[in-house]
Amino acid sequence: MTDRYGNAITCTCADTAQGIDDFIHGFLSYTTKAVNILHAAEADPGCCLAQTYAGMIWMFLEAPEAPGRAEAFITRAEALAGQVTDREAALVRLTRLWAQGDIPALLDQGESLARRHPRDLALIKLLQYHHFNRGDAPAMLRTGLIALPESxxxxxxxxxxxxxxxxxxxxxxxxxxxxxxxxxxxxxxxxxxxxxxxxxxxxxxxxxxxxxxxxxxxxxxxxxxxxxxxxxxxxxxxxxxxRHDDVRAAYDTHVWGLAKDYSQDQVGAASLLARMELAGVDVGDRWGDLADHVAARGADTVQPFLTMQYLYALARAGRAEADALMQAVEARAHGTAFDAEVWAHVALPACRGLLAHARCDFETCVAQLGQALPRMAETGGSHAQRDLFEQIHLDALMQTGRLAQAQQVLELRRSFDPDGVAVNGALAGVYRKVGLDALAAEAEARRKFG
Structure with missing residues (x-):
């Protein structure tokens, strides 16, 4: 049999094959049918690829318990790996490396496999996901291009x-x-x-x-x-x-509340709430509900980009769990994993700065977060997502009266948001304080509402 993109699969059950295709297409299209692979894997324990993809689904949980939830499926897949195609056996090994936290080996072996099987689009998407989490944009592009011209x-x-x-x-x-x-x-x-x-x-x-x-x-x-x-x-x-009312409505209806226990939904909500506050939007008691769900994660240090935002959400809500998570970051920074340097030299000072900002210790925020910003890409996330940390640092600059530095940052920000309400409002305030009233008036005039 073959999957939807023509890759050979070792499978004798049509329902299992459909579950495999649901995973592949659901993964690529971001539709919920991807989780159908879990039922298919349970119903057909003799299908190696179904077990492998089910293990991957659990690893996408992005939580400390993910490897444990994936283990039974990976173990079953490993027991069947001698009876399947070389591609399927290699996918089993990649999933095991993921569960073990050996992402460099996964990426090295995975890219070699993708070049031999450029129609394996789920594999290519998986490689992009891991390169993204390491902040390696050229590798993201290189990996995606493997699919051409075949696909x-x-x-x-x-x-x-x-x-x-x-x-x-x-x-x-x-x-x-x-x-x-x-x-x-x-x-x-x-x-x-x-x-x-x-x-x-x-x-x-x-x-x-x-x-x-x-x-x-x-x-x-x-x-x-x-x-x-x-x-x-x-x-x-x-x-x-x-458009503050529209932002609040988007948050309440579409950004927060769909899957409150999921990592990406939580950091998306934390990021938007923080930006809303920095732009002068009244967020009411929304931090409390978000923090309740983030706190349930415990001391989660699976990915630095995620952890930094969990920490900020907990701290903004005044939760004691922020201190426990900060201790976990300190411990992770002294570990020996492949990403220990990122935790030690980027995530650790960033977390110290974010915690300080949430607790109105703006001097510490300037020093600690400022130390991390030049290397923040190494923690993962996109340019747009990491811009949150730039905005928090900018706010700390303004809170501590570093107006010259703030003016430089704000004018650079205006280059990609030329008539933004918040950026020009902040510029107007800075220019008034430094005695440049004409520039303040120009900034006010640029603000485009609606």
Whole structure:
């Protein structure tokens, strides 16, 4: 038998094969049918690939318990690996490496495997995911391009490539790839996402609002991450235009509440709440509900990019669990894992700075978060997501009266948000304080509401 992209699979049951295709297509399209592989794996314990993909589904939980939840499936797959194709056996090994936390080996072996099987689009997507979490944008692009020319007719290939281009700051190529994906499949949410990144970076705010509002109805049946994350992007455009009611509505209806226990939904909510506050939006008691769910994670240090935002959410809500998580970060920074340097030299000072900001210790925030910012990409996340940390540091600069530094940062920010309400409002305040009233008036005049 073969999967939907023509890769040979060792499978004798049509229902299992359908579960495998549901995982592959659901993974690429961000639809909920990807989890159908769990039922297929339980129903057919003799199918190695079904067990492997079920193990992967649990690893995407991005939580300390994920390897434990995946273990039974990986163990079953390993017992069957001698009876399947070389590609399937290699996928078993990659899943084991993931569960063991050996991401460098996974990426090295995985890219070699993808070059031998360029139609294995789920593998290529998996490699992009891990490169993204390490902040390696060129590797994201290189990996996506492996699928060409064999899979040029597949929309999700171009969506993956578009995001790789965007993270490499190759915005024209990113937009072309995203539009090529949408020409094949207009509802491709990852292509929507890549184009939203381009428009945000280029300050195309009104165009971004119109585009995302037009395609938003196609996100209804997506998994919680993709639905909430694309709405998160739309909310950023609303923030630029000072549409505070629309931002709150987007948060309450689409960004928070779909899957409150999921990592990506939690950090998306934390990031948006923080940005809302920094832009002068009243968020009411929303931090409390978010922190209740983040606290249930315990001392989660699975990924630095996620942990930093868990910590900020806990601290902003005044939760004692913030101190326990900070202690876990300190311990992780003294570990021996492949990413120990990132934890020690980037995540640790960043967490100290974020905790300080949440507790109004702005001097410490300037010093600690400022130390981490130049290397923040190594913690993972996209440019747009990591911009949160730049904004928090900027706020600390202004809170401590470092107006000269704040002016420099704000004018650079205006280059990609030229008539943004918040950035120009902040500039106007800085210019008044430093005695440049004419520039303050110009900044006020640039603010574009609506």
């Amino acid at each position: 040029a007719a597949e929309p999700y290939v171009h969506g993956m490539i578009a995001f790789g281009y965007e993270q490499c700051h190759l915005l024209d190529q990113a937009e072309a790839s995203a539009r090529r994906a949408m020409k094949i499949e207009p509802a491709d949410p990852w292509a929507h996402h890549a184009l939203a990144h381009v428009m945000l970076t280029q300050g195309r705010v009104d165009e971004g609002i119109a585009f995302l509002e037009q395609v938003a109805p196609t996100w209804v049946d997506l998994n919680s991450f993709m639905h909430s994350h694309n709405w998160w992007h739309l909310a950023l455009f609303y923030l630029s235009r000072g």
